[in-house]
Amino acid sequence: MSANKIVHAAVAVLIREDDMVLLGNRPAGKPWAGWWEFPGGKIEDGEAPVEALQRELNEELGVQATESYPWLVRTFDYPEKTVKLNFFIVRAWQGEPVGREGQQLSWQNPTGLTVDPMLPANTPILSALSLPPVYAITNLQEMGEASFFRALLLQLEKGLKLIQVREKQLSSDALVTFAHKVLALARPFGARVLMNADLDDVIKAGADGIHLNSIALMGLSEKPDGLIVAASCHNPQEMVKATELNLDFVALSPVLPTRSHPEVEGMGWETFSNLKKDYPLPVYALGGMQYSELQNAWHAGAHGIAMQRAVWE
Numbered sequence: 001m002s003a004n005k006i007v008h009a010a011v012a013v014l015i016r017e018d019d020m021v022l023l024g025n026r027p028a029g030k031p032w033a034g035w036w037e038f039p040g041g042k043i044e045d046g047e048a049p050v051e052a053l054q055r056e057l058n059e060e061l062g063v064q065a066t067e068s069y070p071w072l073v074r075t076f077d078y079p080e081k082t083v084k085l086n087f088f089i090v091r092a093w094q095g096e097p098v099g100r101e102g103q104q105l106s107w108q109n110p111t112g113l114t115v116d117p118m119l120p121a122n123t124p125i126l127s128a129l130s131l132p133p134v135y136a137i138t139n140l141q142e143m144g145e146a147s148f149f150r151a152l153l154l155q156l157e158k159g160l161k162l163i164q165v166r167e168k169q170l171s172s173d174a175l176v177t178f179a180h181k182v183l184a185l186a187r188p189f190g191a192r193v194l195m196n197a198d199l200d201d202v203i204k205a206g207a208d209g210i211h212l213n214s215i216a217l218m219g220l221s222e223k224p225d226g227l228i229v230a231a232s233c234h235n236p237q238e239m240v241k242a243t244e245l246n247l248d249f250v251a252l253s254p255v256l257p258t259r260s261h262p263e264v265e266g267m268g269w270e271t272f273s274n275l276k277k278d279y280p281l282p283v284y285a286l287g288g289m290q291y292s293e294l295q296n297a298w299h300a301g302a303h304g305i306a307m308q309r310a311v312w313e
Contacts, residue, residue, distance in 0.1 A: 011040035256288025
């Protein structure tokens with residue numbers, strides 16, 4: 001990190017129902033004029049980030065957030081300053097956004113921008129936004145193959161976009177064969193498939209990524225190239241390690257008691273929120289999750305929820 005003074009800012013990611021996000025073009029006369037960014041600005045002394053968010057939305061766009069959630073906190077070094085960006089996901093607002101500072105606005109698909117250049121600090125946010133709110137974990141062992149693949153097809157048809165193949169009972173060859181079948185179903189729907197497996201098996205199966213357990217995470221020295229890389233975390237040390245490796249996302253657990261381990265007390269949403277505070281990577285809440293917990297997860301700063309059982313029911 002540079003020796004520059006840190007400027008704290010609140011940044012709004014307005015997301016429409018069609019998943020398009022709002023970008024603004026920095027007007028002439030401002031630093032980095034002509035570059036595209038998410039709306040937001042400096043947090044004033046004595047101002048809470050969420051208060052700064054509302055003020056900036058009003059000043060820049062003439063809208064008021066009615067549904068907003070804390071999301072990522074990322075620090076970025078510009079030549080002239082260091083900024084600590086508090087990103088909020090804004091899913092509902094009053095008013096229609098207009099460029100009140102003379103800036104051009106554009107609704108964009110985060111996975112395929114048609115505007116550029118993008119402000120450097122905002123670029124990593126686009127890949128995080130490509131992650132869906134639900135991360136499904138396979139449950140072949142409990143369901144059996146026929147039931148599982150019926151449920152998988154149904155969820156893909158409903159819009160499921162991210163799947164982890166996790167079947168510890170299978171041999172290496174059987175796991176690769178199973179992953180091939182999951183991939184064959186998922187590909188036509190544009191869903192991405194990660195494997196909780198050895199890197200060799202992930203490559204052999206042609207999966208989109210690898211999901212590391214916490215032991216593999218702590219033993220990793222370098223992020224594998226060309227793959228989505230995620231990890232399971234249960235404590236601050238593991239979360240720090242995931243950040244150091246610049247992984248794509250993590251799953252933090254257990255949040256609530258689970259059916260498989262009802263005797264294990266989950267950390268609860270308050271502890272989850274505290275662990276997630278100031279964290280730069282997207283975090284999925286895992287453990288005892290149901291679709292009904294998604295709002296609680298968002299309020300606690302999660303990107304979404306990960307489920308192994310409820311998602312297939």
